[in-house]
Amino acid sequence: xxxxxxxxxxxxxxxxxxxxxxxxxxxxxxxxxxxxxxxxxxxxxxxxxxxxxxxxxxxxxxxxxxxxxxxxxxxxxxxxxxxxxxxxxxxxxxxxxxxxxxxxxxxxxxxxxxxxxxxxxxxxxxxxxxxxxxxxxxxxxxxxxxxxxxxxxxxxxxxxxxxxxxxxxxxxxxxxxxxxxxxxxxxxxxxxxxxxxxxxxxxxxxxxxxxxxxxxxxxxxxxxxxxxxxxxxxxxxxxxxxxxxxxxxxxxxxxxxxxxxxxxxxxxxxxxxxxxxxxxxxxxxxxxxxxxxxxxxxxxxxxxxxxxxxxxxxxxxxxxx
Amino acid sequence: xxxxxxxxxxxxxxxxxxxxxxxxxxxxxxxxxxxxxxxxxxxxxxxxxxxxxxxxxxxxxxxxxxxxxxxxxxxxxxxxxxxxxxxxxxxxxxxxxxxxxxxxxxxxxxxxxxxxxxxxxxxxxxxxxxxxxxxxxxxxxxxxxxxxxxxxxxxxxxxxxxxxxxxxxxxxxxxxxxxxxxxxxxxxxxxxxxxxxxxxxxxxxxxxxxxxxxxxxxxxxxxxxxxxxxxxxxxxxxxxxxxxxxxxxxxxxxxxxxxxxxxxxxxxxxxxxxxxxxxxxxxxxxxxxxxxxxxxxxxxxxxxxxxxxxxxxxxxxxxxx
DNA sequence: TCAAAAGTGTTATCCTTACACCCATGT
DNA sequence: ACATGGGTGTAAGGATAACACTTTTGA
Numbered sequence: 001x002x003x004x005x006x007x008x009x010x011x012x013x014x015x016x017x018x019x020x021x022x023x024x025x026x027x028x029x030x031x032x033x034x035x036x037x038x039x040x041x042x043x044x045x046x047x048x049x050x051x052x053x054x055x056x057x058x059x060x061x062x063x064x065x066x067x068x069x070x071x072x073x074x075x076x077x078x079x080x081x082x083x084x085x086x087x088x089x090x091x092x093x094x095x096x097x098x099x100x101x102x103x104x105x106x107x108x109x110x111x112x113x114x115x116x117x118x119x120x121x122x123x124x125x126x127x128x129x130x131x132x133x134x135x136x137x138x139x140x141x142x143x144x145x146x147x148x149x150x151x152x153x154x155x156x157x158x159x160x161x162x163x164x165x166x167x168x169x170x171x172x173x174x175x176x177x178x179x180x181x182x183x184x185x186x187x188x189x190x191x192x193x194x195x196x197x198x199x200x201x202x203x204x205x206x207x208x209x210x211x212x213x214x215x216x217x218x219x220x221x222x223x224x225x226x227x228x229x230x231x232x233x234x235x236x237x238x239x240x241x242x243x244x245x246x247x248x249x250x251x252x253x254x255x256x257x258x259x260x261x262x263x264x265x266x267x268x269x270x271x272x273x274x275x276x277x278x279x280x281x282x283x284x285x286x287x288x289x290x291x292x293x294x295x296x297x298x299x300x301x302x303x304x305x306x307x308x309x310x311x312x313x314x315x316x317x318x319x320x321x
Numbered sequence: 322x323x324x325x326x327x328x329x330x331x332x333x334x335x336x337x338x339x340x341x342x343x344x345x346x347x348x349x350x351x352x353x354x355x356x357x358x359x360x361x362x363x364x365x366x367x368x369x370x371x372x373x374x375x376x377x378x379x380x381x382x383x384x385x386x387x388x389x390x391x392x393x394x395x396x397x398x399x400x401x402x403x404x405x406x407x408x409x410x411x412x413x414x415x416x417x418x419x420x421x422x423x424x425x426x427x428x429x430x431x432x433x434x435x436x437x438x439x440x441x442x443x444x445x446x447x448x449x450x451x452x453x454x455x456x457x458x459x460x461x462x463x464x465x466x467x468x469x470x471x472x473x474x475x476x477x478x479x480x481x482x483x484x485x486x487x488x489x490x491x492x493x494x495x496x497x498x499x500x501x502x503x504x505x506x507x508x509x510x511x512x513x514x515x516x517x518x519x520x521x522x523x524x525x526x527x528x529x530x531x532x533x534x535x536x537x538x539x540x541x542x543x544x545x546x547x548x549x550x551x552x553x554x555x556x557x558x559x560x561x562x563x564x565x566x567x568x569x570x571x572x573x574x575x576x577x578x579x580x581x582x583x584x585x586x587x588x589x590x591x592x593x594x595x596x597x598x599x600x601x602x603x604x605x606x607x608x609x610x611x612x613x614x615x616x617x618x619x620x621x622x623x624x625x626x627x628x629x630x631x632x633x634x635x636x637x638x639x640x641x642x
Numbered sequence: 643t644c645a646a647a648a649g650t651g652t653t654a655t656c657c658t659t660a661c662a663c664c665c666a667t668g669t
Numbered sequence: 670a671c672a673t674g675g676g677t678g679t680a681a682g683g684a685t686a687a688c689a690c691t692t693t694t695g696a
Contacts, residue, residue, distance in 0.1 A: 021341075054417075080403060083404040271638050294666035296676090590688085591685075616647095
């Protein structure tokens with residue numbers, strides 16, 4: 001972020017800033033042994049977070065400070081996810097609002113020492129229905145009927161149709177294809193249908209934890225869902241996977257990392273072609289022997305591609321090239 | 322936004338919310354007569370904005386309130402753009418931080434009455450170099466040498482190469498293709514190179530307004546650039562253009578709206594095919610006569626597609642379909 | 643009759659998808 | 670020998686891009 005001229009104009013009436021609390025909150029992701037993980041703190045599942053303060057140089061540096069302080073873990077790649085205010089700040093009579101600015105951070109295996117207060121947890125502990133690498137998860141078979149029943153409880157015919165459609169699109173009902181990017185929409189539907197529950201929230205339909213997943217504090221699971229969705233869509237048009245890889249890696253390791261994030265299996269030959277023809281990687285010359293089979297060539301990320309290309313594709317039929 | 326359990330845990334030390342001001346700020350866009358426009362208030366170019374207050378039900382409704390109050394203009398489609406804090410709040414000795422939550426809003430021609438305090442201004446008054454519909458803008462010929470000179474002023478060889486590369490990618494130098502989505506990157510480079518200037522900011526290299534565009538208050542031009550970039554990329558994968566169209570329209574009107582937003586011309590036959598094969602529209606049966614030529618069929622948006630499809634495409638070679 | 647815009651068709655090319663198959667190493 | 674993963678080839682289908690051409694109106 002660069003410096004910018006000061007804001008001298010205030011268009012509306014005189015502001016009143018006090019009573020508004022601003023929190024910074026991080027979804028820190030890494031992939032260990034084919035399992036996508038998120039960094040949590042404390043005994044209950046809580047994302048690292050803390051208030052934005054006057055002493056912070058910027059939002060991002062404030063976030064780095066809090067995460068480092070709570071987890072002893074330095075952050076690499078960071079991007080903003082979403083900012084939201086929650087009205088349920090019922091700390092009894094307090095006239096106070098909470099604003100949360102959430103971030104997605106990516107980090108490498110190498111730096112992943114478990115500190116006493118922080119833990120790496122698999123995404124799929126919280127979202128068992130999101131992992132399709134070994135076939136359709138059992139959770140989806142359970143949710144299907146519940147969601148259809150929930151749709152029928154809608155207040156009027158329009159609302160019922162709407163619920164049914166949303167469920168079908170998000171969960172791939174009625175022979176629709178599964179879309180791994182709809183993680184947030186799925187979570188929100190399950191939340192509305194009371195099929196998941198959170199720490200400090202209202203109770204849900206009784207379901208096994210292996211079906212509805214582990215709860216998190218407050219709305220942290222929703223923020224995690226936002227982060228997963230963002231990452232799943234982003235890996236398709238920007239080379240962010242490499243933020244999660246070691247300096248050198250085999251193509252299978254790269255593929256398995258993407259598979260872990262997407263929660264789906266990828267066709268090997270086509271994946272390799274895709275990676276190589278886009279010139280995202282280059283051979284190091286070395287090979288890896290601990291593969292269980294034929295030794296694999298080692299590759300490294302070609303950082304140069306970040307300069308060469310813009311990574312924002314056209315989908316419009318432009319005129320006269 | 323749904324209700325969510327209250328935040329009961331505070332991980333960090335006790336927060337201190339006062340002294341932090343939260344502003345809501347809107348880029349309200351519409352297309353009039355093939356010209357993409359933004360809603361401004363006051364004599365100097367200012368985006369509608371105001372502080373988030375305890376009385377607001379949510380961030381979005383707070384934004385709606387402010388925009389409506391300042392411009393008498395109701396908002397339709399809204400999406401969040403970005404949240405940032407600026408450190409340059411040097412109101413002499415004040416220990417206060419400003420946080421701005423910016424939004425992109427789309428609105429229709431129909432609702433576009435000019436109120437006394439608000440005005441519709443073409444994007445391209447602020448970004449003359451972004452409109453490529455009638456060929457390469459003169460501004461780019463002027464910027465080229467300036468940017469190359471600026472790159473040479475870098476502190477060390479790495480910085481110089483980096484500046485040169487960024488300029489080449491963003492502005493399509495060295496025979497690179499023009500990418501209309503890089504509006505924000507281009508603005509940031511021009512700002513760093515002191516080729517644009519803002520109200521209340523440091524002076525720039527002396528350039529005609531037809532080259533460097535009109536200034537805006539504080540960092541509003543940067544926010545506008547963010548909105549333009551977001552919209553230019555979003556029209557490619559979600560049917561948001563229709564938020565800017567009247568209820569019925571001809572295919573040429575639709576094409577010209579997209580062209581206005583993208584700042585580029587589109588191939589007509591291919592555009593029509595694209596729209597029709599994706600089943601985004603349906604014929605109304607009527608025709609428009611005021612086209613200057615043969616009467617054109619009128620179309621309307623097929624709202625049903627929003628339910629049918631997910632609009633999040635795969636780019637990964639998935640295994641065993 | 644001409645200009646202006648509406649609208650249709652055709653082709654070459656590239657990218658994606660699906661699948662089949664061979665190679666090198668450890669046990 | 671065979672299991673395991675590494676690695677290559679190819680052909681079908683669909684989307685995209687480029688361009689040529691016909692149709693219908695008003696002036």
